[in-house]
Amino acid sequence: MADGHQWKIVKIPPIVQELAGEVHEPPSQYVVREQDRPSVAAVSGMPEPVPIVDLSRLSASDDEDRAGELARLRSAVEDWGLFLAVGHGIDPSFLGEVINVTRGFYELPLEEKQKYSNLVNGKEFRIEGYGDDMVVSEEQILDWCDRFYLIVEPESRIAHSLWPTQPPSFRHLSNLVQVSCCLNFSCFFLVRDVVREHTVRCREIAGLVLAKMAGLLGLQEGYFAGMLDENAMTYARFNYYPRCPRPEQVLGLKPHSDASVITVASMDDSVSGLQVLRQGVWYDVPIVPNALLINVGDGIEIMSNGAFKSPVHRVVTNAERDRVSLAMFYTLDPEKELEPAPELVDDERRPRRYAKTKTKDYVTGLFETFARGTRVIDTVRISE
Ligand SMILES: O=C(O)CCC(=O)C(=O)O
Numbered sequence: 001m002a003d004g005h006q007w008k009i010v011k012i013p014p015i016v017q018e019l020a021g022e023v024h025e026p027p028s029q030y031v032v033r034e035q036d037r038p039s040v041a042a043v044s045g046m047p048e049p050v051p052i053v054d055l056s057r058l059s060a061s062d063d064e065d066r067a068g069e070l071a072r073l074r075s076a077v078e079d080w081g082l083f084l085a086v087g088h089g090i091d092p093s094f095l096g097e098v099i100n101v102t103r104g105f106y107e108l109p110l111e112e113k114q115k116y117s118n119l120v121n122g123k124e125f126r127i128e129g130y131g132d133d134m135v136v137s138e139e140q141i142l143d144w145c146d147r148f149y150l151i152v153e154p155e156s157r158i159a160h161s162l163w164p165t166q167p168p169s170f171r172h173l174s175n176l177v178q179v180s181c182c183l184n185f186s187c188f189f190l191v192r193d194v195v196r197e198h199t200v201r202c203r204e205i206a207g208l209v210l211a212k213m214a215g216l217l218g219l220q221e222g223y224f225a226g227m228l229d230e231n232a233m234t235y236a237r238f239n240y241y242p243r244c245p246r247p248e249q250v251l252g253l254k255p256h257s258d259a260s261v262i263t264v265a266s267m268d269d270s271v272s273g274l275q276v277l278r279q280g281v282w283y284d285v286p287i288v289p290n291a292l293l294i295n296v297g298d299g300i301e302i303m304s305n306g307a308f309k310s311p312v313h314r315v316v317t318n319a320e321r322d323r324v325s326l327a328m329f330y331t332l333d334p335e336k337e338l339e340p341a342p343e344l345v346d347d348e349r350r351p352r353r354y355a356k357t358k359t360k361d362y363v364t365g366l367f368e369t370f371a372r373g374t375r376v377i378d379t380v381r382i383s384e
């Protein structure tokens with residue numbers, strides 16, 4: 001099962017935040033092959049800008065306004081697979097808090113963060129928790145990034161060992177140590193409470209976008225959004241990209257696409273790093289203050305039978321600044337099958353392009369392919 005799955009790993013990777021403080025050059029296991037090296041500024045003076053969609057206008061009463069924004073949405077999800085969403089209604093101060101608690105988590109002492117380790121008994125890898133890449137081979141090139149994954153919903157799948165509901169008792173410790181432990185724990189409670197609230201707000205946004213995307217395909221508006229039911233799983237991934245002395249040699253996050261139905265990401269307003277691949281060219285996703293990034297996941301590419309695209313994206317690092325982001329991955333009930341909507345398949349004009357898989361197997365497949373630098377969607381693609 002995706003959430004309970006554990007993998008044997010060949011080695012335990014270092015925590016990049018610790019490593020970054022010690023080295024002047026990235027160790028060889030982080031240095032990507034010559035042909036995979038990032039141009040640190042990709043196409044910023046780009047032939048075309050990364051799309052921006054004003055969500056408030058998708059439901060505008062003025063027909064022309066609405067049609068114009070829907071056309072922008074169509075082009076974004078067909079051609080790019082992602083866009084920056086403005087007019088989403090989330091208060092900028094709350095978005096600032098989301099980024100602050102993400103930073104706050106990474107500012108905790110290492111021992112504190114390691115209480116939430118993604119390694120079981122120090123040697124098996126699980127999705128949830130704090131740590132680094134799942135290392136499946138000696139040759140694997142590692143990402144210059146630490147991450148903390150939490151399952152936010154449904155309640156029944158939350159790993160309560162990683163998600164305490166009661167602060168532990170520190171009474172046996174000295175006063176000074178008690179105070180510092182309480183501070184650390186209150187930071188974790190803040191992470192928990194903020195991410196819960198953020199999940200609900202971002203799901204409303206995801207629901208609106210999914211409804212409009214279904215409409216663009218001639219499906220009922222609730223078609224995709226309704227699939228995010230009470231058993232649907234939401235993962236939060238808090239990313240931390242330390243400064244890197246040689247940003248041109250490493251990747252913060254290797255090229256991948258998201259296994260979600262849809263992803264809603266909040267990013268640092270002070271430092272960019274996300275790049276998207278479109279028609280063979282890497283584009284920088286610019287900083288637009290208070291915008292959210294909406295990323296079509298593999299789930300929508302599959303369910304739309306390829307009409308909408310799950311984009312390949314990656315993250316580059318920065319020599320001067322560290323960077324944080326928080327990605328919310330909305331996925332289906334792990335027991336639900338992922339397959340093209342029957343309405344969008346017909347043998348003559350639109351043959352089926354993806355085979356059926358169970359969501360939990362798909363998500364498990366993501367972690368295995370990601371470690372190898374390949375894409376899980378290619379394992380279900382039906383060749384023409
Ligand atoms: O850090 C970012 O901007 C994107 C992160 C991302 O792609 C992911 O967590 O899947």
Ligand SMILES: [Fe+2]
Binds near residue numbers: 256257313327
């Ligand atoms: Fe991603």
